[in-house]
Amino acid sequence: MYIIVIGAGDIGTPLIDIATQFGNEVVAIERDEKRANQAADQFDCLVLNADATTKETLEDAGAERADALISTTDQDATNVMTCLLAKEFEIPAILSVVHNPEHMGLFKQIGVNTMENPQQLIAEYLYRAVARPAIVDYMRIGENAEVFEIEVTEEAPIAGKTLQEATQEGLITAEMLVVAIEREGDDHPITPRGNTTIKKGDLLTVYSGVGADPEITDIFGHYEDHSQ
Template sequence: MYIVIVGAGDIGTPLIEMATHGGNEVVVVEKNASKAETAANEFDCLVINDDATSKEVLEDAGVDRADALISTTDHDATNIMVCLLGKELAVPDIVSVVHNPEHMGIFRRIGVNTMENPQRLIAEYLYRGVKRPSVVDFMRVGEEAEVFEIRVGQEAPIAGMTMQDATEEGLLAEDVLIVAVEREGEEKPITPRGGTKALPGDTLTVYSGRGATPEVTDVFGHYEDHADEPASIADTSEE
């Protein structure tokens, strides 16, 4: 793929690394001279030290023939302008970071795929690490739903039960679905069926329509704090 990445900062740099190591043809546009020089020295890609809000600069970067344009700057106004120019130049796939949740609607109206404020997502991840230590990893889906990984405890209500029995006994609610089972000794994750058992020590990938609430995680043997939690960090608006 031919990918144009705008910004070589904290977000752009690891993206450049992944894109170049993935064998893509990458062009980076970075306004800051020092960051541009660092990217040019570290990665096998063309780096343009200029302002990406200029149509001419993006044309120099080959945006008009790019497969994707990704804007990662710290300023939503810059990202919006880059995306608008990308649309004008008919880039097939345009993705942008969005720092202020209030601006999400603007990006959607433009028709851009978005990644909400990564700093806030990191903060939520760290908070979860303290509040829900049983959750190994998680990803938000929509407003409330989450996909998360969790280990089955020795004394978990679901331990030793089949998926069908756990559902019939009400341990797995209608909005909870176990989509994969990782088990010691198995080379690949198990795709669970009705007769698949959840054994102590298994790591389960779980979809929950209401998120990884204590009521959901209790089923897997992790009896954590049931106190009311503040609104999700990722769902609150910046001041």
């Protein structure tokens, strides 16, 4: 793909790194001269030390043939303006970071895919790692739902039961779904069925419509403080 990345800061830099590693043709636009020079020295891509909110800059970046534009600056106003210009070039995929939640509606109105404040997401992730150490990894979906990974302990009420048995006993509710099972000795994740038995040491990927609360993690043998 031909990808234009706006900003070579804390978000843009690792994005450029990932995109170039996967063999994409990348053009980065960075207004700050020092950051632009650092990106040019670090990555095998074209880096423009310019203002991305001007049509001429996007023309220089080859916007007319770009497959995607991702705006990662720390200013929502800059991101909005850049995305609006990208719309004029009819770039198929336009994405942007949004720092102020109040601005989300504006980005949606102009038809831009968004990622909410990444600093807030990182803060939530770090808090979860402390407050819910049983959770290996997680992703929030909407206001309450989460997809998370959790290991089954020997003391887990669900250990040794099939998913059908766990559902009949009320361990797995209608709000929950075991999506995948990683088991030691198996090269590929197991797609769970009703007759699949959950074993000690299994790493489960679980969807919960009410989140990964302690009442949920108890089912997998992680008895944490319910007051958190």
